[in-house]
Every structure is written in C-alpha cells, then in structure tokens.
Amino acid sequence: MTIDTLSFTPVASLLGGALIGLAASGMLLLEGRIAGISGILGGLFTPRAGDIAWRVAFVLGLVVAGLGGSWLFPETVAVETVRAPWMLVVAGLLVGVGTRLGNGCTSGHGVCGLSRMSPRSLVSVVAFMTVGAVVATAVGQWVGGGA
Amino acid sequence: MRSVLVSFSVGLVFGVGLLLAGMTQPKKVVAFLDPLNGWDPSLGLVMVGAIAVHFLAYRLVPRLSSPLFDRRGWSLPTRRDVDARLVAGAALFGAGWALGGYCPGPALAAFTSGAGATLTFTGSMLVGMWGFSLWEASRAVR
Numbered sequence: 379m380t381i382d383t384l385s386f387t388p389v390a391s392l393l394g395g396a397l398i399g400l401a402a403s404g405m406l407l408l409e410g411r412i413a414g415i416s417g418i419l420g421g422l423f424t425p426r427a428g429d430i431a432w433r434v435a436f437v438l439g440l441v442v443a444g445l446g447g448s449w450l451f452p453e454t455v456a457v458e459t460v461r462a463p464w465m466l467v468v469a470g471l472l473v474g475v476g477t478r479l480g481n482g483c484t485s486g487h488g489v490c491g492l493s494r495m496s497p498r499s500l501v502s503v504v505a506f507m508t509v510g511a512v513v514a515t516a517v518g519q520w521v522g523g524g525a
Numbered sequence: 526m527r528s529v530l531v532s533f534s535v536g537l538v539f540g541v542g543l544l545l546a547g548m549t550q551p552k553k554v555v556a557f558l559d560p561l562n563g564w565d566p567s568l569g570l571v572m573v574g575a576i577a578v579h580f581l582a583y584r585l586v587p588r589l590s591s592p593l594f595d596r597r598g599w600s601l602p603t604r605r606d607v608d609a610r611l612v613a614g615a616a617l618f619g620a621g622w623a624l625g626g627y628c629p630g631p632a633l634a635a636f637t638s639g640a641g642a643t644l645t646f647t648g649s650m651l652v653g654m655w656g657f658s659l660w661e662a663s664r665a666v667r
Contacts, residue, residue, distance in 0.1 A: 382563030394546025395574025403582030410592030439536020444634030472621025474653020480614020506619030
C-alpha cells in the first residue's frame with residue numbers, strides 16, 4: 379500500500395471538510411436540524427404539509443453549487459475511467475435503498491452523527507466504511523483501480 | 526421563508542465544500558476505499574475537517590434553549606439503539622458507495638455536469654429512495 383501523493387489533496391480536502399462542517403453547524407444552530415442529505419432528500423418521497431419547501435431549498439442549494447462547479451471548474455465534477463453503466467445502476471439503487479433503510483449516509487451519520495457521538499452513527503460509519511473498503515478493493519482487483 | 530433561505534444557503538455551502546474537498550470526483554472516493562491501487566487519504570481529511578468544526582458547534586446546543594431561528598425546539602435524533610435495520614442499511618449503502626464512487630450529496634451536486642455516469646447513478650439512487658418509501662408505505666398499511 380502506497381499513498382498516491384499526486385492525487386492527495388490535504389489542504390483542499392481539510393478546508394472543504396471544514397466548510398461542510400460549517401454548513402452542518404448552520405443547519406444545527408439556526409434550525410435545530412441535522413444536515414443529513416439522504417434524510418432531507420428521502421423525506422420528499424413521503425411529503426407532509428409544511429415539510430417540503432426547506433427540503434427542496436436545501437437540495438437546490440447543493441444543485442446550484444454543483445452547477446457553479448461544472449461551469450467554472452469542470453475538473454471538480456470530472457468522471458474519469460468510469461465504472462460500467464450496470465454497476466452505476468446497481469450502485470445507485472444500493473445507495474438509495476441503503477441510506478433510507480439505515481437512516482443516513484456520510485453526512486447524517488458520518489459528519490453529524492460522529493460529531494454528536496451517537497452510538498448508532500458510529501456503528502453505521504464502521505459498517506459502511508468496512509463494506510465500502512471490501513467492495514472497492516474487490517472491484518479494484520477485478521476491473522482495475524479507479525472509479 | 527427564513528427557513529427556506531437558511532436551507533438553501535446550507536445546501537450551497539455544503540455543495541461548495543464537497544467540490545473543494547474533491548468529493549464530487551468518484552475516483553477520489555474509490556481511491557480512499559481501495560488502498561491497493563495507490564491510496565488517496567483525502568476523504569479521511571474531509572471527515573476530520575468537518576467533524577472538527579461540527580463537534581464544536583454541538584458544544585453550544587446545551588447552552589441554547591432552542592435553535593436561533595426555530596423557537597419550537599430541536600429536531601434532533603434521540604434513538605441510541607442499534608438494530609439490524611441500521612447495520613443492513615449501512616452495509617447496502619457502503620457497497621453502493623464503493624461500486625459507484627458517489628454518496629447522496631456529491632451525486633446531487635455532480636449530476637449537473639450532465640455526465641452520463643453521474644446522471645445514471647443519481648437517477649438510480651432516486652428510484653431506490655422512491656421504491657423504498659413505497660415499500661415502507663405498503664408495510665404500514667398491512
């Protein structure tokens with residue numbers, strides 16, 4: 379195992395992470411909510427009156443950030459050496475179902491849950507990191523490295 | 526209206542953070558999870574940066590009687606039990622995350638590039654969430 383020093387972006391990733399933490403902190407201290415992306419998005423599939431607009435606004439914020447990135451810095455959304463289309467279909471279904479079944483993803487359980495020292499989130503993070511490492515390594519051996 | 530503006534701003538800053546951190550590039554996610562093809566520790570530092578800031582914000586919660594903009598109170602999770610559903614969901618998510626290189630936030634930000642792979646993943650993720658809510662609704666009726 380060697381560190382890929384050409385790809386490693388320690389400063390940008392730490393700063394980007396701090397911005398993510400700042401965003402989650404704004405949601406927490408201003409609105410009293412968890413900035414869990416799968417929960418906010420998934421709630422739109424079981425809409426309740428008065429509980430829709432803020433969810434749509436949050437998703438729109440993410441989408442607008444992505445649009446700005448694709449427009450100004452296309453390299454930030456680059457997809458290099460892509461997985462086969464069937465893998466992306468299966469991957470999307472697994473992420474959609476898994477995050478709803480397990481009540482969270484990298485943001486809700488990862489960032490927010492670990493910051494709250496929630497035992498449920500710690501178990502979730504250990505489970506998805508472990509399975510993620512096993513699957514990524516197995517697929518990497520099978521079809522070669524990279525996404 | 527204020528909560529809509531706050532939510533939009535939080536989504537926007539979150540998205541910029543993801544872009545800056547490199548998390549909207551699936552190769553960086555996969556290169557973190559698969560150490561055998563040249564390890565990229567960036568994702569770990571994203572978590573460190575985010576948790577360092579957010580952990581401090583949580584220290585303020587007990588000192589506030591309510592969120593600053595929502596006087597009705599906190600809408601935070603209270604469950605502490607670990608059940609099979611939590612672990613199974615996390616395992617399915619982890620498998621999909623490794624297979625596609627996207628988790629929900631980066632997918633929502635990156636599909637705007639119009640790249641076929643990202644559109645495929647994001648569309649499929651939405652179908653999975655929709656299908657899950659249908660399944661849950663059908664179980665609740667029975």
